Amino acid sequence: MVAATTRLQIVEAADRLFYERGFEATSFADIAAVVELSRGNFYYHFRTKDELLDAVITHRxxxxxxxxxxxxxxxxxxxxxxxxxxxxxxxxxxxxxAYGCPVGTLCNELAKLDHIARGRAAEIFNLFRHWLSHQFVAVGREADADGLAMHVLMWSQGVAALAAAYRDETFIHREVENISAWLAAQQPEPPAFPEIVPVQQS
Incomplete structure (x- = not known):
C-alpha cells in the first residue's frame, strides 16, 4: 500500500512538472525533490524517464x-x-x-522529439474526439458527428494556444461564448408540423 501511494505521488508530481516545465526539461532529480525521495527509492518505482512518461499518460x-x-x-x-x-x-x-493546454503541449513536444510515446499521448485527444462525436450523434448530427467533434477540438486548441500567448481572460470568455452560440446552431431544427385548420360546422 505504501509503495502504491509513493508511486502515485511520483506520477502526479511528474504529471505537473511535465506540464509546467516540459517533458525534456524535467529531470528525475526534479521529480524526486518534489516527492522528497532519494535516488534509490525513486529508481525502485521507475527505471527510465520513458517508463514514467507512460505512467503519466495512463494517469491522464x-x-x-x-x-x-x-x-x-x-x-x-x-x-x-x-x-x-x-x-x-x-x-x-x-x-x-500560463502553460497552454496540457494535452496539446505534451503532444507537440513529443512530436518535435519524434518520441515513441507521441501516439500514446494523442490517445487523450482521441478520447475527447470519440466522446464528443458520441454527443453530436445524440444531438441528431450522426452524419457529420466526427467532423463536428474535430471542429470543437480544433477551436478549443486554438483558443488555448492564443490564451497562452496573450494571457487574455476576456478573449477566453468571448471565445467560449462564440463556441456556445455555434453549438446551439448545430442542433437540428424541430420538425415543422402542418397547421391544423379547424373544420367549420355547416
Missing part, C-alpha cells in the same frame, strides 16, 4: 475518462455535456494562460 487517460463519466451522469442533454468540455477553457484558464 484515467482522469479524463473519469471526468467524461461524471459529465455523462450529470446531464441528460448531450448539448450540455459538450458545453462542459468547452467550459474547461474557463475552469482551467489560469493554467492554460
Amino acid at each position: 487517460l484515467a482522469r479524463t475518462k473519469s471526468m467524461l463519466d461524471v459529465w455523462e451522469a450529470k446531464s441528460e442533454a448531450p448539448a450540455e455535456r459538450i458545453l462542459s468540455f468547452v467550459q474547461l477553457l474557463i475552469v482551467n484558464q489560469a493554467k492554460i494562460m
Whole structure:
C-alpha cells in the first residue's frame, strides 16, 4: 500500500512538472525533490524517464475518462455535456494562460522529439474526439458527428494556444461564448408540423 501511494505521488508530481516545465526539461532529480525521495527509492518505482512518461499518460487517460463519466451522469442533454468540455477553457484558464493546454503541449513536444510515446499521448485527444462525436450523434448530427467533434477540438486548441500567448481572460470568455452560440446552431431544427385548420360546422 505504501509503495502504491509513493508511486502515485511520483506520477502526479511528474504529471505537473511535465506540464509546467516540459517533458525534456524535467529531470528525475526534479521529480524526486518534489516527492522528497532519494535516488534509490525513486529508481525502485521507475527505471527510465520513458517508463514514467507512460505512467503519466495512463494517469491522464484515467482522469479524463473519469471526468467524461461524471459529465455523462450529470446531464441528460448531450448539448450540455459538450458545453462542459468547452467550459474547461474557463475552469482551467489560469493554467492554460500560463502553460497552454496540457494535452496539446505534451503532444507537440513529443512530436518535435519524434518520441515513441507521441501516439500514446494523442490517445487523450482521441478520447475527447470519440466522446464528443458520441454527443453530436445524440444531438441528431450522426452524419457529420466526427467532423463536428474535430471542429470543437480544433477551436478549443486554438483558443488555448492564443490564451497562452496573450494571457487574455476576456478573449477566453468571448471565445467560449462564440463556441456556445455555434453549438446551439448545430442542433437540428424541430420538425415543422402542418397547421391544423379547424373544420367549420355547416
